[in-house]
Amino acid sequence: MALADKIQQAWQKQSSWLIVFRPLSWLYRSIFLLQKSSQLKHAYRAPVPVMIIGNITVGGSGKTPLIINLVKYLQQQHIRVGVISRGYGGDGPFPILVNDQSLASQVGDEPKLIVQSTHVPMAVGANRQQAIELLLQHHDLDLILSDDGLQHFALQRDIEWVVVDSARGFGNERLLPEGFLREPLSRLNDVTVIEHNAFAHSALNMHLAVGQPYCLGDHSQVFDTEVHYRAVVGIGFPERFFQTLAQINVRYTAHVFADHHRYCLDDFKTFPAQPIITTAKDAVKLQQLWADQLEQLQRIWVVPVEAILSDACYRQLNTQLRQLDIAVSDDS
Structure with missing residues (x-):
């Protein structure tokens, strides 16, 4: 078994031997805070509002099905929405527009799936400013969804939604690499938290329905x-x-x-x-x-799976959009 797999399993089991990584976690925290401070000083403000869909943990949380659901909802509301992504796993060249003919090896698997499912205007690239500028060169948009990028503070954002998978939890609640947190749990105080759980405790929740x-x-x-x-x-x-x-x-x-x-x-x-x-x-x-x-x-x-959102999620989104002067229909 590869070391990465062993560490993944140890995170889930909250293994005590992970404490050997604590000095590296302290180093990670220091570098993260320095990078955050530096990026915030020169953060790019897009000419249209940006909504980030991300998480504070390593690994899947149901983020991609959520983005597909939100894109379809926004399209039904006649809101001109576009999506950007890092395009992880794709060869580029970046930035690049994604369309139905794009290859997953070129643009990444998640962007390919998002466009295949919604036909939304989308651009990918590690430099999110370049991705946004490329997208806006070809499309007039009211709102841009960022697939991940919660920790990319070089991009200013207007709305932040974080998906929390209750099934996984937060392990030992430690930062990388001792745990699987990208940011401290206190970050959740500053964002809209969407609980991923079919039996959620929060009004803002989602679950995946199997097709x-x-x-x-x-x-x-x-x-x-x-x-x-x-x-x-x-x-x-x-x-x-x-x-x-x-x-x-x-x-x-x-x-x-x-x-x-x-x-x-x-x-x-x-x-x-x-x-x-x-x-x-x-x-x-x-x-x-x-x-x-x-x-x-x-x-x-x-x-196939489909993200099913609670009514409270849509009400929350509508409220946030109206605060940005983006027109939406009355809540049902």
């Missing part, structure tokens, strides 16, 4: 729960995907890859002739890998 699995190469195929699948997953919190498979009674053998893993044919050379089941985020990369091999695509099944 009907579909075949990547042939949507007419009928999903069979009696078959044994190879579950291929490369996301920040793979355990959530396995919980989903258990929820829909899927029998599987797990194959876990790193978050944003770039799949290659060698990853599957020892696989038996069994169907593969995966996430929508992984599917955009597998579709590229076997783009000209329909037979391979016909053995890949995708489990």
Whole structure:
């Protein structure tokens, strides 16, 4: 097992040996605060309001489904929305616009999935100012959503939403690398916190609803729960995907890859002739890998999920948008 995997497991178990990383956590905190102070002095103010969707932990929290939900809602409200992202895992060149023809290897898996699901104007690049400027060169927008970037203080923001996954919690509540916090828990006092939990305690909450699995190469195929699948997953919190498979009674053998893993044919050379089941985020990369091999695509099944937000989330968003002079319909 790789060291990174061992550390991930130790974070979840709150293993006592993680204390050996405490000096590094102190160093991380010092560097983080210095960088934050420096970036804030020269932070870029976009000509349109910016809303950041992020988290304070390492690993998946359900952020991408939330962004897709918000984009669709804003589009229904006739708000001209665009999205920016770092484009992690993509080769660029950056900044770059994302469209339906973009490859996940070029723009990153999450941006590809977001545009594939919403057709929203989107630009990616580590320099978020450049991404915004490129986006605004091609689109007139009322609002820009930033996929992550909560800790990118070089970008001024008007709204900050942080997704907190109650299933994961905060581990030992320590900063990296002793724990999996990117920022101290006190950061949550300054943002809008969205609790990710089907049985949430907060009024501002979301959960993921599981859709009907579909075949990547042939949507007419009928999903069979009696078959044994190879579950291929490369996301920040793979355990959530396995919980989903258990929820829909899927029998599987797990194959876990790193978050944003770039799949290659060698990853599957020892696989038996069994169907593969995966996430929508992984599917955009597998579709590229076997783009000209329909037979391979016909053995890949995708489990779609949709973020379901509480009514309070939409009311909160509407209030925040009105404060920015962005018109929205009356709350239902």
